[in-house]
Amino acid sequence: MVAYRTKMVERITLPAREQRERTLAEAGYNVFNVPAAEVYVDLLTDSGTGAMSDEQWAALVRADEAYAGSECFDRLESAVADVMGFEHVIPAHQGRGAENVLYGTLLSAGDVVPNNTHFDTTRAHVANQDADPVDCPVDEAYDFESDAAFGGNLSLDRARTVVDEVGPEQVPVVVQTITNNSAAGQPVSVENTRRVRAFADEIDATFVIDACRFAENAYFVKQREDEFADASIAEIAREQLSYADAVVMSGKKDGLVNAGGFVATDDPDLFERCKQRAILYEGFPTYGGMAGRDVAAMAVGLREAVEEAYVADRVEQVREFGSLLGEAGVPVATGGHAVYLDAGAVLPHLSSDVFPGQALVCELYREGGVRGVELGSFAFPETDRPELVRLAVPRRTYHREHFDHVVETVETVLETRSEVDGLRLASEPSIPELRHFTADLEPVQT
Ligand SMILES: *Cc1c(COP(=O)(O)O)cnc(C)c1O
Numbered sequence: 001m002v003a004y005r006t007k008m009v010e011r012i013t014l015p016a017r018e019q020r021e022r023t024l025a026e027a028g029y030n031v032f033n034v035p036a037a038e039v040y041v042d043l044l045t046d047s048g049t050g051a052m053s054d055e056q057w058a059a060l061v062r063a064d065e066a067y068a069g070s071e072c073f074d075r076l077e078s079a080v081a082d083v084m085g086f087e088h089v090i091p092a093h094q095g096r097g098a099e100n101v102l103y104g105t106l107l108s109a110g111d112v113v114p115n116n117t118h119f120d121t122t123r124a125h126v127a128n129q130d131a132d133p134v135d136c137p138v139d140e141a142y143d144f145e146s147d148a149a150f151g152g153n154l155s156l157d158r159a160r161t162v163v164d165e166v167g168p169e170q171v172p173v174v175v176q177t178i179t180n181n182s183a184a185g186q187p188v189s190v191e192n193t194r195r196v197r198a199f200a201d202e203i204d205a206t207f208v209i210d211a212c213r214f215a216e217n218a219y220f221v222k223q224r225e226d227e228f229a230d231a232s233i234a235e236i237a238r239e240q241l242s243y244a245d246a247v248v249m250s251g252k253k254d255g256l257v258n259a260g261g262f263v264a265t266d267d268p269d270l271f272e273r274c275k276q277r278a279i280l281y282e283g284f285p286t287y288g289g290m291a292g293r294d295v296a297a298m299a300v301g302l303r304e305a306v307e308e309a310y311v312a313d314r315v316e317q318v319r320e321f322g323s324l325l326g327e328a329g330v331p332v333a334t335g336g337h338a339v340y341l342d343a344g345a346v347l348p349h350l351s352s353d354v355f356p357g358q359a360l361v362c363e364l365y366r367e368g369g370v371r372g373v374e375l376g377s378f379a380f381p382e383t384d385r386p387e388l389v390r391l392a393v394p395r396r397t398y399h400r401e402h403f404d405h406v407v408e409t410v411e412t413v414l415e416t417r418s419e420v421d422g423l424r425l426a427s428e429p430s431i432p433e434l435r436h437f438t439a440d441l442e443p444v445q446t
Helices: 017-026 054-062 071-084 095-106 120-128 156-166 190-202 214-224 233-241 268-281 292-305 308-327 356-368 400-415 432-438
Strands: 088-092 112-115 132-135 173-177 206-210 246-250 261-265 332-334 338-342 373-375 388-392 422-425 441-444
Touching (some): 071 292, 095 268, 308 332
Parallel strands (some): 112 173
Antiparallel strands (some): 338 388, 422 441
């Protein structure tokens, strides 16, 4: 069931094939360098790219811009209390700002942080405190063949091994990321969250939930965890988050806004300490780097995110997209926010040193003006991750016709796949971990 209709439209166009070819070459075969106006279906990310509701736009116009004590901050506080169950909120300009506030407060040099899988910015913020981020995914996390219901879970065995190695005093924080963005956006069960809570108590650690996609996760819990079959999305979300000492949130995901984020907690002491760091990096704690209007829109977005009709429409749209691609003959893994293609299987004639994932991303743009993102040997040099291409779905933005176009594009690519060339780096940016954002590439004839 569709949960909304269109009230305002944005024109999109598909440039002619020769234009796409030229644009790709000018962009150095890196779609981050392609102008958005030349993209027909933009699946680069689901972060901050969704459509706001009429209620959010109305809240945005009505919002006040007071530096201190703004009324829209009160509305955010009550939305966070009602939807997520936390009393104290510290807004930030986006998720990574909130990460800086929270992890900068909780961590010291030499600490070790277990997480089901660290998202890129989380990893970087833990490392920025000279602490060591350790991923503890379950074995099914990266298995395309697996039909695990909760492939995003945190492995308690792995986390225990970490604690046994370094001692509990070196592990002041345990993080659970729901859904597990870096493991194909797979969900985390409430059962797993309860066990992580107990584990954190055992070692006297602070339990943080990275709640970016907490509503999408709740939808999977309702579908897949028997205990919650009859619970509402709102009830499940509150139950799961209730086990955490603090949450870190990017409003650009399940906050349903284009900018914003926050830390929330019930711990008055942690709140006070975070507040000081927030003033230093983000802004006064009633706006935290956001405009008042964005705070107001996020307060409304949080409530909309747990509406049954919205979240069912959202997750089912992504699921259906994934199954259409699967039927077209591509190995896919489908999470709550994105579909992941196995580029290694699509382009088996390309070895990892000529970036099969990036070659597929370029082919999707060349064939259909579709923009995805490579998450394989180009984005993660020196690791042996699978050669993935992610097609992330913006919230409330695209319709069945757009997905049909993407599927047709993929089918066309499959027909000529043996002719697809690999790529090599033409320029090497100074920070290798960030090279996929700006590097130029060139085709290599294979
Ligand atoms: C997006 C994201 C972040 C960072 O949020 P930004 O708003 O992009 O800064 C942190 N954790 C997870 C799991 C995310 O998906």
